[in-house]
Amino acid sequence: MALIKNGAFADDTWIDANDNEALTDQATVVSLHRWQSETDVLKSRNAPLGLRLDAGESPEAIADDIDQFDLIKLNFPAFKDGRAYSYARMLRQRYGYTRELRATGNVLRSQLQFMHRVGFDAFEVDERITPEVYAEEVSRLHEVYQPSVDDEHPVFEKRVKK
Amino acid sequence: MAGKSNKTLPPQVLTANQLFDGDVVYWREDGTWAQDLPDAFIFEAGAGIEAALVRAEADVEASKILDPYMFAVSIDEGIIHPSSVRETIRAKGPTVRLDLGKQAA
Amino acid sequence: MYRYDEFDASLVKxxxxQFRDQVALRISGEITEDEFKPLRLMNGLYLxxxxYMLRVAIPYGTFDSRQMRMLAHIADKYDKGYGHFTTRQNIQYNWPKLDEVPDILRDLATVEMHAIQTSGNCIRNVTSDQYAGAAKDEIEDPRPWCEMIRxxxxxxxxxxxxxxxxxxAVTGAAHDRAAIQVHDIGATLTHNDNGETGFTIYVGGGLGRTPMLGKKIRDFVPRAELLAYLEAVMRVYNMHGRRDNLYKARIKILVHEIGAEEMIRLVDAEYEDIQKNGALGLPEEEIARILNYFAPPAFEPLDETDTSYAEKLNGDLAFANWAKTNIAEHKAPGYAIVNLSLKPIGDIPGDISAEQMYAVADLAERYSFDEIRATHEQNLTLPHVKQSDLYELWQKLTDQGLATPNIGLASDIIACPGLDYCNLANARSIPLAQEISNRFADLDRQHNVGPLKIKISGCINACGHHHVGHIGILGVxxxxxxxYQISLGGSADENTSVGKILGPSFDEHSITDAVETVVNTYLGLREDGETFLAAVGRVGLEPFKEALYGTD
Structure with missing residues (x-):
């Protein structure tokens, strides 16, 4: 596994904590369950906090706590499970989340552009996906038909400007 | 369990589709793939099936073939007859276009 | 018709x-079949x-001679000289080679066609009324909206x-020819009290294993808000649709399980939010730009009825028989909508040879403002033909085997490819369609029977729409x-209904007799002018059961 962040390899400085593990003062990612059962403790902790959301765990559950997280990881248990595309877009668009949004799980190269378009800026990928592959895939389609949360201008806007 | 025979099993043939063009192929005794059912190896009473499936899976991984599986046949005077309509059609071609598929060749 | 600008062309290119690269990765073994399968499916390529089978999209069924000639070219060059029109207004090729598919897609792109999203778990080719822009009963042409959805x-x-x-599926006419209530989303174009254009939205219809009719979830979505509203429905489905069971994953199951009211609540909440944040309201300039592509062709000012046409109807019985079923009323005086039957007696429903494709292209250019439509009933339509040209056109269609006078009759059968081609099928559909067609070959008999829609599916996935056939047949x-199992009383129009299963199934040797018995039973019990569907509605299944299975 490698981490590609904003298009380049990056070191993963985060610890993925399971629900029983004692937390250190390092940057740590917890599950939604842990966040919900230990909210006060986690809020008072003095180190970066990240959150894992699995497919089926809508970000609606943390809508009021967005500012608590420096990292949100959305898991794709299978590439076919596309729920996290909606979660990502909601996080960015509806809840105004601006920090690192990371795709984990079954992430295919052919999906990188879609993931990027809905707001992911970091990807845990297998060794076949290098920054070069990433750069190629993320700009595969040079035009887009829909507004999303990336900076792309959909063609209907471009047409009107012409 | 490999190699163990089971008298209640009907004779079977191992088939797949070629990656390149999707054409139906059949496993030959030497581990290569034949285009035509009469050239297929017949697995009697379950013997050798597991080993063949392992080798077929290697051909899947080598991107030669897709979706290998066994199907039941009966043998009548040396001729292989698939036990299902589906496999009969795969072996010959569409019943509504006799000019197409293997039957046309 | 819509024409690509540089943006559309860029995307398809x-x-x-991208697919050429993906195929190369697959052939070289760098990606596995598990990884490749979703990619090829997104490009309409099945095994x-x-x-392989390649499914090419004909968005909302509208195409022109240039595109039809390319379809013919592809049939000749890369396939075996024919294509198959489906119930999804698509065309399928049954024999492409994997490494040639990128070339086929490249060739299609030169005429603004593609196979994008003709398969896979995504939004498929949007379908519509084959008479769009021509039908007399139309409120407005739905195709500009289909294009925006595309x-x-x-x-x-x-x-x-x-x-x-x-x-x-989208329709713009009172009479539903697009079967919108058996689609995941059905949209009916409508005008509100202020005369503004919008859409009534149905959601959760579908056939397959669990046939259901769409529920109306919104009376009126203003036209500029259509995409925003659709986006809301899609998001609700994407997040809440079941992913634990393939057979319960369609939106119809979600709507069924949570109920229409809860669905409305969820969609409305998303819709409200998308209106706030989504910026999906289409600019009026863009709407106007797309509407403009679908402006009616330059119809000549003609009398309501052409006299030469009326004379030919009286003078030539074969022509009159064809006109009786294969022509529909056009909104422009002196014009007609012409249906080309792809159901010659005893032949394969929906199949068309490359030679016929070239011929249709020529005829469309000459007689129909260069427009062709594919219908969900697996026929073709030339939407804008002058009545004064009908006789000549009919003669030319006859030469090509495209003038079988059977539209809407017993031999105009929908059939999926079935076990002759399809990997999912349980039974063959085409030979049964051929046998029934031969059985009812006599035109007087077909006219006597009247309107009858026979629809055959080779498996429960229901590509042959058997649930909504007046007589539906399901292969098992x-x-x-x-x-083969028979159901009766289905319908796919504005009074959509799902047929009811008659009883135990029939083997391949007795199914055609059983269908004939059903039809004869109808003939025996019908009242004056009563159609098959109306009769089944009146008497129910019992008389048919009795005729087929006796009274034990």
């Missing part, structure tokens, strides 16, 4: 290049019984990995043998 749904980053496939497998 990028997609072809069937004998070979663009919005293409490569949608959020909705390309849905729980299951997703089909949208019993220990490797083919059996």
């Amino acid at each position: 990028d997609r072809v290049d 069937q019984l004998h070979a 663009q919005w749904s293409s490569f949608h980053p959020e909705f390309s990995f849905l729980p299951r496939k997703f089909k949208i 497998d019993r220990k490797g043998k083919e059996y």
